[in-house]
Amino acid sequence: MFIGIDLGTSGVKVILTNTDGELIASASTRLxxxxxxxxxxxxNPQDWWQATCDCLDSLSKEHNLAPVSAIGFAGQMHGATLLDKGGSALRPAILWNDGRCEAECRELTEAVPSVTDITGNLVMPGFTAPKLLWVKHHEPEIFKRINKVLLPKDYLRYKLSGDFASDMSDAAGTIWLDVGKRDWDDSLLNACGLSRQQMPTLFEGNQVTGTLLPSLCQRWGMRDVKLVAGAGDNAAGAIGCGIINPGQAMLSLGTSGVYFAVTREFRSNAASAVHSFCHALPDRWHLMSVMLSAASCLQWYAANAGYQDVGELTADIENNSGIDDDATPYFLPYLTGERTPHNNPSAKGMFFGISAATTRAHMGRAVMEGVSMALADGIDAVHGCGVQADGISLIGGGVRSSYWCQMLANVSGLAMNLRQSGDVGPALGAARLAHLAMNPEIKPSYICPFPKLVKSFEPDNSHFDVYLKRRQKFRELYFAVEPHF
Incomplete structure (x- = not known):
């Protein structure tokens, strides 16, 4: 059996799987x-550790964990976890959604002008490197005592085995990694006052990094258990969905919207705020566009327009509006700023073109179309790197509506394939990476298969032509109002 540990922002989830990839059990604890x-x-990193122990304690009471051969990790990316020489956390971890270090982003970009070429990414406050510069400037006594800098999931690895290790996909989100070479970059580390000695050892996501401590084996009834490198949350989620080879891509529609496409080599489009990271398997990379408000826009409008839920809103859109309806306005879906392609945290949402004929169904359609067009902008930014996808797998709670799935195909001009998705998310990818590490002779596609296809949505070319014109005006509206954000 295999264990997958996913350290999220809101909680820790631990799952147990068998050699057929079936979910045996799971446990979770909120953070x-x-x-x-x-x-x-x-x-507080100690809270991560306590939550993980609580989950494993719970699993060990309900199941015999002696057959477990390996543990894989997934987790929230970019967090700065700072340890002293004794392995204790020097301060609370600064997380991915912390925005305090805008000035340090500019400082690092000026110090290493080639940073975008090296990392494939713009320097943003979410990444780890500018956080360390902030600590250096504002908490110098803590900075002087830093012995190791770990990413969140890798702190759990340290507590479980005593090893300082990380994987390529998570390390790519630090802005210290040469993403093409899959190695730490000394110029970027030096610019932050750090060295390789303070970084974890790098592994591919399906490589063994160490062994579970004997005392913990005894606590949970395990034997010789290997710890496997794992992946950052998005790469782990892709592994769990079978998105492992070039030409494969997925669109995840949750609160945010993420388009994830696998490439055979390092590529980048940082000018459009596309993220370029290593994938969790060797000789693979991935490009990722991020939309900060996706399905959450529909939830926001449904709540404020008096609908019971998004399902009622969607039915109203389908029954009381159409693609050629002049009463449908435009909607800019930037309720919490935007990442790809505009990289503008100050961007705001907007309705434009409301008339006396506009109903709440028309406005609901505008919201659905606006989110779809913004997602298509992100897909185009990724494909601008020369990426071609053999269809896009749709996952996430936002794709329950066949109507919206078809709209996404019509707006983007690309086939959308709705696939089954469970509730284990990145934890499943972590368990699969553990499985791969223990069975290197088995093809990854066997252990990481595509989830079952539920339905394929092919674009309607006549609708695509209409949306091409609407997307042009959609983009023009953004640039027209951008100075007023």
């Missing part, structure tokens, strides 16, 4: 977020 000041977002 609290600390927001001590504006733009700050922190968590």
């Amino acid at each position: 609290e977020l600390s927001l001590p000041k504006p733009l700050w977002s922190e968590q």
Whole structure:
């Protein structure tokens, strides 16, 4: 059997799978977020460890864990976890959604002008490197005591085995990794006052990094258990969905929207705020566009327009509006700023073109179309790197509506394939990476298969032509109002 541990922002999930990839059991524990000041977002690493122990304690009471051969990891990316020489956390971890270090982003970009070429990414406050510069400037006594810098999931690895290790996909989100070479970059580390000695050893996601400590084996009734490198949350989620080879891509529609496409080599489009990271398997990379408000826009409008839920909103859109209806306005879906392609945290949402004939169904359609067009902009930004996808797998709670799935195909001009998705998310990818590490002779596609196809949505070319014109005006509206954000 195999264990997958997923350290999310809101909780820890631990799952148990068998050699057929079937879910045997799961346990989860919630985590609290600390927001001590504006733009700050922190968590105590000790809380991660306690939550993980609680989950494993729970599983061990209900199941015999002696057959477990390996543990894989997935987790929230970019968090700065700072340890002293004794392995204790020097301060709360600064998380991915912390925005305090905008000035340090500019400082690092000026110090290493080639940073985008090296990493394939713009330097943003979410990444790890500018967080360390902030600590250096504002908490110099803590900075002087830093012995190791770990990403969140890798702190759990350290507590479980005593090893300082990370995987390529998670390390790519630090802005210290040469993403093409899959190695730490000394110029970027030096610019932050750090060295390789303070970084974890790098592994591919399906490689063994160490062994579970004997005392913990005894606690949970395990034997010789290997720890496997794992992946950052998005790469682990892709592994769980079988998105492992070039030409494969997925669109995840949750609160945010993420388009994830696998490539055979390192590519980038940082000018359009596309993320370029290593994938969790060797000789694979991935490009990723991020939309900060996706399905959440529909939830927001449904709540404010008096609908019971998004399902009622969708039915109203389908029954009381059409693609050629002049009463449908435009909607800019940037309720919480935007990442790809505009990279504008100050962007705002907007309705434009409301008339006396506009109903709440027309406005609901505008919201659905606006989210779809913004997602298509992100897909185009990724494909601008020369990426071609053999169809796009749709996952996430936002794709329950066949009507919206078809609209996404019509707006993008690309086939959308709705696939089954469970509730284990990145934890399943972590368990599969553990499985791969223990069975290197088995093809990854066997252990990481595509989820079952539920339905394929082919684009309607006549609708695509209409949306091409609407997308042009959609883009023009953004640039027209951008100065007023």
